[in-house]
Amino acid sequence: MNESKAEDRPEDFVLQMLGITKEFPGVKALQDVTLEVRRGEVHAICGENGAGKSTLMKVLSGVYPHGSYEGEILVEGAPARFGGIKDSEAEGIVIIHQELALIPYLSIAENIFLGNERASGGVLDWGTTRSEAARLLAEVGLAEKPETTPSDLGVGKQQLVEIAKALSKRVNVLILDEPTAALNDEDSAHLLDLIRNLRERGITCIIISHKLNEITAIADRVTVIRDGRTIETLDLHGEGITEDRIIRGMVGRPLDSRFPDHESTLGEEVLRIEDWTVHHPVDTERKVVDGATITVRAGEIVGLAGLMGAGRTELAMSVFGHSYGTRISGRLYKGGTEIHARNVSQAIAHGLAYATEDRKKFGLNLIQTVRENISTSALGKLASWWGVIRSEEEAGVAEKYRQDFRIKAPTVESVVGKLSGGNQQKVVLSKWVFSDPDVLILDEPTRGIDVGAKYEIYGIINALADAGKAVIVISSELPELIGLCDRIYAMSQGRITGEVPRERATQEELMRYMTMEKTR
Amino acid sequence: MNVVREYLGRNVRQYGIVAALLVIVLLFQVLTEGRLLYPDNIASLIQQNAYVMILAIGMVMVIVAGHIDLSVGSVAAFVGGLAAIMLVDWELPWFATVLVALLVGALVGAWQGFWIAYVGIPAFIVTLAGMLIFRGLAIVLVGTTVAGLPAEFNAIAGGYLPPLLGFAGQADGLTLVIGLVGIAGLAWSQWRARRALIKHQLTAEPPVIFVAKLVVIALLIGVVTYWLSLSARGTPIVLLIVGALILVFSFVLNRTVFGRHVYAVGGNRHAAILSGVNAQRTDFAIFVNMGLLAAVAGIITTSRAGAGVAAAGTNFELDAIAACFIGGTAVAGGVGRISGAMIGALIMGVLNMGLSILAVDPAWQQVIKGLVLLLAVALDIVSKRRGRLT
Known part of the structure; x- marks a missing residue:
């Protein structure tokens, strides 16, 4: 249900992504996604966390190279095959990631031309570097000297440096991933003004954002993505397109996941x-x-x-x-x-117990065994007063959780890093349940867990509540x-x-x- | 046989390093026409390498926790020099000297641990500074040498257990008994561990492997014991010191809460902190312990030299670090065992002795040892990469 005007002609589009499908082992991250961006518009992409927005942008910028996905990318109507970020940048497609990528202790000028240095014969041309940097900074409205280092700037100003860096390249389509997520209101307003400015200068912008009021304020059209599929593209200048209308598109999925009955x-x-x-x-x-x-x-x-x-x-x-x-x-x-x-x-x-969202980075010691991970947060319960671990008891506890929570590991001596995501999560839960929290x-x-394991984890959470624990999910x-x-x-x-x-x-x-x- | 092959495949690294030691021993045994394993050479192998083994015990813990300690050689010289002054100038009895020296070592470790754990300066920098500071202090204290140490003190590194149990033929009885007790103790503890595994329905090693492993280890200890008992003077006292330290610290690392915290902090610091592990206290304790062991190494080196020497302990830190890495300790932390580091130390020791017997130029000895270190770590990384793919 594409609500764009019917008189769209191919030459109106600066960029088309047609029928993009991207699979990871076991997961279809994107399924037949289509995104068509008109020349000179601000095009918003909306969707819940995990809907596939970032994957789509990685396909577009060549992080996932041509051949690793199905479908076609057309730039100015001509097929494009990007082998890497260099290729997409050569076509004028520049992406600014949510996590800023500035080197904190190099000057703004050096950051702007990083990988794209103003130099002759490998020797930096400091004069050109500085003067062009100063010109770009003026363009984005950042009143800082080119010699300043990003470490001395706030996030808002760093974001502007990123945009200056993008403008130093021949930019045709500028993609901003959650540009205002880390900014305060004033910096956000300034950034939105800058995007309007860029649009007037003929630069097409794609903006990924959760903030619907920003989208309705700045974007011309919005494409809604849900569960790896394009749901619709709405013309924000059309009638009756409100924030509520966008929300309906973002969440309109039926409640089909099953949950264990629980009172x-x-x-x-x-x-x-x-x-x-x-x-x-x-x-x-x-x-x-x-x-x-x-x-x-x-x-x-x-x-x-x-x-x-x-x-x-x-x-x-x-x-x-x-x-x-x-x-x-x-x-x-x-x-x-x-x-x-x-x-x-x-x-x-x-x-209290807190099972982190990033189990690989903050939740588990991936090179240790199931047994050692389960006992870490309450090792004291398994040790004598002068700190000797009762190994047999420890192994017994770990084995009990392996069976109760049905952790699919050959033994409790298996290294956690080799288990699947669902089973790693069960190890994390075991660890905290063993600490016996309230x-x-x-x-x-x-x-990142498959449907079957999800159902089991819901069961464990319900059982914990039944045992009188207070649970925050x-x-x-x-x-x-x-x-x-x-x-x-x-x-x-x-x-x-x-x-x-x-x-x-x-x-x-x-x-x-x-x-x-x-x-x- | 499939079970056996699969098991060996999974533990190739542990058995590989033991095999490498055996190959190197056999190689030199052939090259030196049997002189490497002369009974007297075995005794001096242990006496010469005691310091590496003692330092490597502490260094394993340091590296597993994700740090490094470059200062241990200088600390050993500093504490050793201090001990010599206490003995010669202050005429303190040898046991008081040893106690004070150990205490000073722990204090030095606390000093470095403070900067690392509580101020947050990388261990590389703190211990690089320590390397300079304590070498300098050693020279200030000692000058060049303080000689004339009492015989009791010299016996720590150079002495032997008296032949209390007489001789069985040529062999020293006490040495044989110590060897047999060692074998029996090892077999008993291994059997107990295996029984616990089976009781909790965990997969233990296949019986063939278990028995074979015990037999091989028992044979090795048996052979070494027999040779030692034939040596001119029996069991070196240092062997008992090193053996006791290995046992105690293996227990600490494998069976205590502190040991587990060392692995947890090295494996994933964030996860450890979010599990309630006090990472700062763990780091601090690791360096206090390293200082203590550096003091032990200093005492033994001084005792062996019979004098406090300001230049003693040069490059000790590099020997200890090399032993850890050859023995499979991971550069990035989180992985490593004392047994591995001890075998790493023995490999370096055998290389040293074998090359010396063959009268290889010391310059070339260094080249060869460097290549062995590189090769060992390269094999480790390659085998891990292959392990990831399967």
Whole structure:
């Protein structure tokens, strides 16, 4: 259901991606995706976390080279086959990633021309480098000297340096991945103005963003992607195209994932997080979590919904022994009495557990065995008072979890790095269940896991609640939260913007709270 | 036989390094026309390489946790020099000297551990500084040499156990008994571990491998013991010291919470911290321990030389680090075993001795040892890469 005008002719398109399908082992990340971008427009791409936006951009920029995907890319109507980023840049397609890629201690001028140096015979031409850099900085409206280093700049200004760097190349289509995710309001407004400016100069922009008010403010058209497919392309100058209309496209999937039947028996309130505020560890002025208050009762499964950058993980980690952030303020009540957990061991001692969203990077020691990973957070329970581990008991505990949670590993001596994602996640769960917490915070417990293993993990989560634990589930998959949780909090820009009981929870309702902007 | 082949395939690295040691021993045994394994040479092999083995025990823990220690040679010289002064100038008894020296070693380790764990300076830099500082202090204290150490102190590295149990033919009885006790203890502990595995329904090694492994190890210990018992003076005291340290630290690393934390911090620091491991305290303790072991190495080196020497311990750190890497400790941390490092130390030791017996120019000895180190680590990396693909 393409709502673009019927009189589109091929020559109107600066870029067409036709029928793109990209498979990873076991997963179809993109399926027959089509994206058509008109010359000189600002084209937004929208979709939930994991919908396939970033994969699509990697196909476009040549990170996934021609041949590793099916389908066709046309630039100015001619087929393009990119073997790498150099090739796509030669066609004037430049991407600015969400994670900025500046070298912190080289000057702005050197960063702008990195890999593209102004030089003759391998010797840098400092004069040209500086003067061209100064010209580009003026173009993007950044009042800094070319000699300044990015380490002295805030994120907003670094973003502008990235754009200057893009402009130093012959740029035809500029792709910005979540450009305002890390910016404050003022920097965001400035960036959006700059994008309008670029459009006037004839540069086509593709902008990937979660912020629907920004999209409706700046974009001409928007393509919605869901579950690796193109859903629709909407003309924002058309009638009746509102934020709600875009949300419907983003979440319009039926609730087809199955969940084990579960009825929670709620007990007393176990954890109350009150007026919790956390500042960014580097940019200490920026509030990442802003006055959040949530409660969980025994036996209750509470969901935490939010888009990328909403502050869910940051809230959870800062509560879990100040593992994230600086200038943390707020109060923490456990069973009615205030507690202080300033480091992880104190948090564990107070009965908190946090299973991280990035299990490979932060959750597991991949080169150790199942047994050693399961026992790490509560090794004290398996050791004598002077620190000797009772090996037999340890092996027994690990074996018990291997069987109870049906971890598919030949033995508990198997190295964790060789297990599948679902089984690694079960090891993470075993580790925290063994620490016998009262509150379990599970961050994206089913990310990157196949359907069968997901069902088993839902079963484990339900069993934990039945055993009287308070469970907080953070997830980007709304059907998962709706299918699993008794109550769901929605977060946006660090604030709790809504609280929805299970009966009232719909994806549309949650998405409305999740995209709620700060009132200016 | 399939089970056996599969098991060997998975543990190729561990058995490979032992095989490499055996090949090198046999090679030199042939090249030196049997002189390498003279009983007296076995005793001096142990005495000459005790310092590497002791330092490598601590270095394994340092490297597994993701650090490095360049200062151990200088610390050994500093503590050794101090010990010589305590003995000669202050006329302290030898046991008091040893105690104070160990304490000073631990303090030096605490000094370096403080900067590494609590200030966050990379260990490479802190211990590079330590290398200069403690070498300098050793020269300040000692000058060049302090000689005339008491015989009791010299016996630590040069002495032998007295023939308390008489002789069986040519062989020293006490040495034979120690060897037999060692074999029995090893067999018993291995059997106990295996029984625990089976009790918890975990897959143990196939019985063929288990028995074969025990037999080979028992034979090796038996042969070494027999040769030693034939040597002029029996069991060197250093052998007992090194053996005790190996046992104690293998236990610490494999069976204690602290040991587990060392592996956890080295394998994935973030995950360890998020599991409630106090990574700073772990790092600090590792360096205190390294300082302590550097002091032990310093005492033994001084005792062996019979004098405090300011230039002692030069390149000790490189020998210890090489032993760890030859023995399979991962450069990136998280992986490594004391047994591996001990075999690595023996490989270097046998190379040293064999090449010396063959009267190879010391310059070429260095070249050969360098190539062996490179080859060992290269094999390790290649075999790991192949392991990933399967």
